[in-house]
Amino acid sequence: MKKVILLATIAAFSTAGAYAQKYEDIKGALALGQTDKAKEAFDKNSTNEKFFTKPEGHILKAAVFASLAVDSSKAAEAEKNRTEADAALAKYKEMEPDMKLLEDPMYKNAPYNLYAAYFNAGINDINSKAYEPAFEKFKKTVDYSELLIAKKIMNKQMDTAAVYYTGLLAENTKHEEDALKYYTRIADAKIKDYNGTSYESVYQGLVRHYATKNDNANFEKYKALGKELYPQSEFFTYSMLDFAVGSSSNFNERLASLEKLLAASPEDYKANITLAEIIYDTLDSRKEGAVMPGNAAELETKMLAALNKASSLKPEEMQPYLLLGDHYQLKAGNIRNEMVTAETEVTKKGAKATAADKQKVADIKKSYNEAYDIAKTNYEKAAEMFAKMPSLDATQKRTYRLIAGNIAEYYSYKIEDAKAADRDKFVALEKKWDDIFVKLR
Template sequence: MKKVILLATIAAFSAQVVVAQKYDDIKGALAIGQVDKAKETFDKNSANEKFYNKPEGYILKAAVYASLSVDSSKAAQAEQNRAEADAALAKYKELEPDMKLLEDPMYKNAPYNLYAAYFNAGINDINSKAYEPAYDKFKKTVEYAELLIDKKIMNKQMDTAAIYYAGLLAENTKHEEDALKYYTRLADAKIKEYNGSTYESVYQGLLRYYATKNDNANFEKYKALGKELYPQSEFFTYSMLDFAVGSSSNFNERVASLEKLIAANPDDYKANITLAEIIYDTLDSRKADAVPPGNAAELETKMLAALNKASSLKPEEMQPLLLLGDHYQLKAEAVRNELVTAETEVTKKGAKATAADKQKVADAKKAYNEAYDVAKDNYEKAANMFAKMSNLDAQQKRTYRLIAGNIAEYYSYKIEDAKGADRDKFAALEKKWDDIFVKLR
């Protein structure tokens, strides 16, 4: 029995020697640049299942295919060769996590060639505008760069170029969280440029990301970094409000962005007044072909809430009052058209006018008066502010005059149905505002 065991041990040892010799044959061919010879020898010997009994079999496979992947004469097979090498190296790492064999100069070439192969292939994809595949390749490039740095094969602290491309491609292909990961590494290290190329887009990307997340702390952090590194750039003067308004030309998207900003900062005057202005421009558009949006009532509710909030935050500001006055003035004019139509119908029918016809007139007049009253109240508040100001500029005088004219017209209308003391009061108020109107001409 002992004799059999001894013979078996000798046989196993001999097999290991044979396999080790085959490893050396392949490595020798790679060492002198005979990649085809190395591949031929590898194919012949890797068919033996014992070839992969040791982790070295996998790193050797990675070395062969990685060399093939950077061979320009085999460009057609480059993708397949990269995939084979990548999978083999991953298997080697699984079997030998410390990757000790990377201390061998020949095996160091495996991850280095893969790094170069993925980098160059990624650049080719960028040039072909194939951005999603390019992003996948640069993710791999960064992984191999970090392996090379960790194993002291690449003498640098960070491969800024690979990380930059990975971040830029991640942002362009809508992988926002990945873009954040890459950009943050560069920005936190305050990397400004590489080989003469500016990295300003890194800091811009971080501002865009944190603006969409309403993360004011990080927004201000990277805005300050960007301003420090690129003091001439206007981009780093923008506020979160600028991003909410300018991030899209789509009305619904702009409204949604502003609503998110307000939800995070309810007492932001500028955000509230800007939301109101954007809705006003759509809801009360003066364009000849403007069509009211289908959700006009919903938008009006949002606009009025924003205007009232803005006015409560800064009572001294006139803009909320002017917008409220204009909105209700336009609303009154729209209802007046309905009122005139209803009155005309009653007049046309004469004695045949029904109670429903007359009620329609009454309802329209009530709605008209309510809207007109609110318009007048806000115009008067704004006019009283103007009255307290000295040295009005041309624009301020024009606005004050228009307001005074609108208020005078309001009291002229109120005189129509007034009697006695009320009529005298309205007449005096009409004259007051008409005098101001004339004075400001």
């Protein structure tokens, strides 16, 4: 039994020695630049499965095929050779995780040639506008650059250009999370430019990404880095609100962005007032031919909630009161048109007017009075603020005058149905606001 074991051991050493020599033969041909000869020797010897019992068999295969992949005379076979080399190197790493054989100068060429092969192929794809395949190749390029840097084969901290182009390709091909990964590496290293290429778009992309995610911490982080590296750029002065409003010209998209922002920051005064303003511009548009949206009631509810929230957050701010006053003034005007139509119908019918006809008039008038009352209340709050200002510019004076005129008209209307005591009060208030209106002319 001992003799059998000894013979088996001797046979194993004999096989290992034989294949070690075959490895050296292939390596020798590669060292002399005789890639075809190395490939021929590899094809001859690798048919025996024992060739791959050692990790060296796989890295040797990677070295042969990687060398073929960068051979310009074999461009037609480049993709096949890259794939073979890539798979062989992956198998080698699986068998020898520390990749110690990369200390051998000849084997260092395997990952380096693969790096070059994927980079060049990626550039060719870019030139052909094949951006998705280019992205996949540049991902491999970055992976190999990291291996080369880790093994000190490439003397740099980061292959900046490769990382940048991979991020750019990821962004252009809608691989958002991949773009984020590559751009973050550049930004966290505070790299401003490389070989004359500015990387401002990297920082802009990160700021824009975190704005859409309502991630205020990272938004402020990369905005600050961008401001530090590109102090002349206006982009890095924009707020989260600016992105919510300016990211689209589409009303529904802007509304959705603002609602998302408010969900994260409900106490943000500017976000509340901006939400109210864009809805106001839609519901109470002065544009010719403007059409009331089908969900006007829903939008009005959102606008009023935002205005009431804004006024509670900053009661000293006038804008919520002005918008509330204008909205209810316009609303009252629309209801008044309905009221006039209903009253006209009752007048036409005369004695034939039914109790239901008269109740309809009464209900519309009640709605009109309620809207008009709210408009007046908010106008008075804004007017009180104007009255306390030490001086008014032309715009402020014009707005105050319009408000005074609207309030005077309100009390003129109230006089019509008022009883004696109330009538005198309303007459005095109408005169007060009419005097202010005249004074501001």
